[in-house]
Amino acid sequence: MRHMRLTSGPLPRLHLRGLRANRRMHNLPSHITVDPEVSEAVHANKPVVALESTILTHGIPYPHNLDMAHDLNKLIRAEGAVPATIALVKGRPTVGATDEEIEYLCQPPKDGSFIKISRRDLAYAVAHGITGGTTIAGTMILAHLAGIRVFATGGLGGVHRGAEATMDISADLEELGRTPVAVVSAGAKAILDLEKTFEYLETKGVHVSTYGPKGVNLPAFYSRDSGIPSPFNFETAKEAAAVIHANSLLQLQSGMLFCVPAPHEFDIPAVEIDAIINKAVISAQEAGIKGKAITPFLLNRILDLTDGRSLESNVGFVKNNIKVGVCIAKALSEIAN
């Protein structure tokens, strides 16, 4: 790893992975390791799609997480963009993790697990040399620092059921309110209170739209239809890119959420999954699970209760979201070029 100080003015120090690339880099922030291919693409305004890593460290069990990570990286390249998996690797904020780093993140350490890194955890993780998976919030922060504007994943955190009592509201929502990155997802996880989640996003001024013609409802992660109307809809990647571009022209400084309903073959209708989710929520209450542990707990419990069907669905729609993310990133690079 090289540390390099740029000479002109108070420009930041870079941690980059190659001398040749170093010379081409400009204005990237200090203390972040950006893969040269990613920084080059950002600089040349080529399409880049960020990926999170909590889904690898906490969302999907080994070895399915590793298979999925490889598939997602390949898929992004095949569709014509540069992938940038974002994580904390031994305290280094990393944008564009290498295959080895991805493998390291996917294998749970023998003495426990990697940590889940959201906004509040970032500085501590850097200061203590910690490895962990970045949540949507954590990933948005690092993607934005590296100049990446599109990020695709599975599902957003949100307002948990019973939040009136617990105040458990994911930092993902606050981040969407303050960091201008477009997140492509299958909506918010159905384990949440979805009505409150979308109310919160409205309060925070976050653009939310759903793929499909006007009138298509918000999806609910495993289910195509949450029953909740979507504030807006988009039918082409170009339309989504135009919103991202306008958001930036207006300097709104907020994120945007583009929801993509799961493809039909991966849809688990709400009537089926709701009973399972309710059971999982009860198990979590019985086991006294709280705070940051609750999302991973519920996802794992749902996986057991559905005999793996939830996993197949999850991986299936993540791939679909990634394809949509690439199309949006491509359309965005065309607008700005």
Ligand code: PSU
């Ligand atoms: N989507 C998935 N699996 C996951 C998550 C999302 O398919 O594990 C993660 C995301 O990283 C999201 C996080 O940011 O769960 C939300 O956690 P919390 O509710 O504790 O903020």
Ligand code: MN
């Ligand atoms: Mn929480």
